Amino acid sequence: MLGIIFTNLVEMIETTVSYEMADEILEEANLSSKGVFTAVGHYPLEDVVEIVTLLSQKTRIEPDALIFAFGKYLFAKLMDGHKHIVSSDATLFDLLAQLDSNIHVEVLKLYPNATLPTFTTLDHQPDQITMIYQSPRQLEKLAEGLIQGGAEYFNTPVNVDLLNVATMPKKVQITIKKR
Template sequence: MLGIIFTNLIEMVETTVSYEMADEILEEANLSSDGIFTSVGHYPLEDVVEIVTLLSQKTNIPPNDLIFEFGKYLFVKLIEGHKHIVRPDADLFDLLAELDSNIHVEVLKLYPNATLPTFTVLERQNEMIDMVYQSPRQLETLASGLIQGGAEYFKIEVDVDMKVIDTSPYKVQLTVKKK
């Protein structure tokens, strides 16, 4: 995973829990990089898992809840750091419909070593989108957090429904509806 994911994850711990907690986790975790991340570097997914597992043990919050909250936090960071990639008139549903054809394509130009999921649109209406998330990293909870973060960013409320539809390759149907 790109370092940008790690730097934001650690920043979330620092700002929403404490700097001490972030330091403690980085010291205790058995990380390939010794806890030093650059935003364009590339690090194993297991390092994210290790950080989230430790954070979960220390806060008593289930790992999936932490990943979901991280997705919400991450959306704002990603969008603010890459405003030029998103059409200024796009709403959340446009953005989701364009993830594969535009957003993540531009991301790959910026970070050629990024490992991105694919999102295939099954159905698109004004205030609803049905799509299939495919990734061997099985991070649909992160995706659903990113979508909720996007909804907050665009000041709307949405329901996100997730259904695993295949395990090899791993595919999850995500249905997003405005409330």
């Protein structure tokens, strides 16, 4: 995972829990990076898992709920850092429909070592979209959080439904409907 994922995860812990909690976790975790991340560096997914597992033990919040919350937090941070990638008049549904064909393509140009998922659009209407999420990292809860973060960012309340549709490889159908 890119360093920006880690720097934002640590920042979320610092600002929504406490600086002490973030320090404690970075000290206790057995990270390959030793807790020092640069935005464009690349670090193992296991390091994210380790940080989330420790945070879960300390806060007694389920890892899935923490990953969802992180996705929600992360969306605005990604947008702030990459405004030129998303057209200023885009809606939430435009952005979702362009994730694979545009947004993540531009992300890969900026960060050639990024490891990105694939989103295949099955059905796209002005107020509703159905996509298949697929990634060896199986971060569909992060995707759900990013979508809800996007809904907040664009002021477009939505319902998001996840449905496992295949196991080998795992595919998750995500339906987003305007409320």
